[in-house]
Amino acid sequence: MIINKNLNQRFSAVLDHVTNTYSRVICSGAATIVIQNDNVVLEEYLGYQSIANVARPVQRDTQxxxxxxxxxxxxFAVAYAVYYGYIDNIDDLVLTYKPELDHDIWKDTSIRNLLTHTHGLNEKEGITYREYSPGEKWAYRKIGIKTLTDIVERTTGMTVSDILHEHVFKPLRYTESNWYSKKHEKLAEVILRYEQDRNWQISNSTKGDTMNMYVSARELAYWGYLHLNEGNIDGKQIVPKKIISLATELQSPSQSDDNLPQNGFLWFVKDLPALKTEIGEDVPQGSYQILGYTGVTLLVIPQENIVAVRMFNSFGSPEGYDYLADVRSFGDTVMGCLEKVKS
Structure with missing residues (x-):
């Protein structure tokens, strides 16, 4: 992958924004990268990978x-399964692919509902229950993600990790994006708000089905760049264009509340104005974004040919910090820099 570096001061406000967030959340390190018009225009690393007395500084290969x-x-893995016919249609019922599930609880729940967080299911102490009817409301629940990874593996015979390594990581020579069962020196330590945070879970699975994925800032930016370029890198179609469009175009079912977040294949997408979106007001329609509990954010703005990344090793929101307002303002700050460039 060939991306020229052409750093300039026009995106300094993005660095200021990331530095401000870095000072407000509980973390020891941060990073930010912006790619515009096939050039890296901002790349900065802040702090250290942990709070240890002798800690490795955050740098290009920090994950x-x-x-x-x-x-x-x-x-992406679900889009791959759809494109190659392993999944017939995202409006297929989940029970078509997992008939062993409780029919009374899972009836009328489609793969589209899982992809757009509109399935209405939750889980407590291993028991699945229904919170609302499929498509009625929006809520992020882990059970939807786990079910999707199960369906991918059952239909394709490959794990999410297998698919990503074979079709993206290996062709593009990514070495800083993976699911890990063991720590190594390039992994930034996750800084918890308090000891024994119940939301923090450790897993030994490397199948891509659990929350133990680490990525460097530059490879997360490259991941966004792959999507921005619709799967084409350096003149070669690495991934079929349709896989990217499936993942990043609006897939949410029609809902009674237009202010609910809007999704593609799990990506948040900017379509009609929505009060509960995580994407900034100034970010144009057609953009898409993904946000993690650690504050890590990837924003893709096709209209402006731009990818923006911010990374932190925080976990959760400290008191007084509004993560939703902060991530929205991150996107708006990027757009403000673009207005400056145009003027």
Whole structure:
């Protein structure tokens, strides 16, 4: 992958925004990268990979825990399964692919509902229950993500990790994007708000089905760049264009509340104005974004040919920090820099 570096001061406000967030959340390190018009225009690394007395500085090969940003990779795997016919249609019922599930609870729930967080299911102490009818409301619940990874593996015979390694990581020579069962020196330590945070879970699975994915800032930017270029890198179609469009175009079912977030294949997409969107007001229609609990954010703005990434090794929101307002303003800051360039 050939991306020229042409750093300039016009995107300094993005660095200021990331630095401000870095000072407000509980973390030890951060990074930010912006790609515009096939050039890296901003690339900065802040702090250290941990709070240890002798800690490795955050640098180009530092890999951050991306939390829910991993959903964009799962969305890709589902799009792969749809494109190659392993999944017939995203409006197929989940029970078509997992008939062993409780029919009374899962009836009328489609793969589209899972992809757009509109399935209405939740889980407590291993028991699945229904919160609302499929398509009625929006809520992010882990059970939907786990079911998608199960369907991918059952239909394709490959794990999410297998699909990503074979069709993206190996062809593009990514070495800083993976699911890990063991720590190594390039992984930034996740800084918890308090000891024994119940939301923090460790897994030994490397199948792509659990929340243990680490990615460097530059490879997360490259992942966004692959989508921005519709699967074509350096003049070669690495991934079929249709896989990218499936993942990043609006797939949410029609809902009674237009202010609910809008999704593609797990990506948040900017379509009609929605009060509960995580994408900034100034970010144009057709853009898409993914956000993790660690504050890691990947924003793609096709209209402006831009990819923007921010990375932190925080976990969750400290008191007084509004993560939704912060991530929205990140996108708006990027757009403000673009207005400056145009003027």
């Amino acid at each position: 951050f825990h991306v939390a829910s940003v991993r959903k964009s990779y799962i969305g």
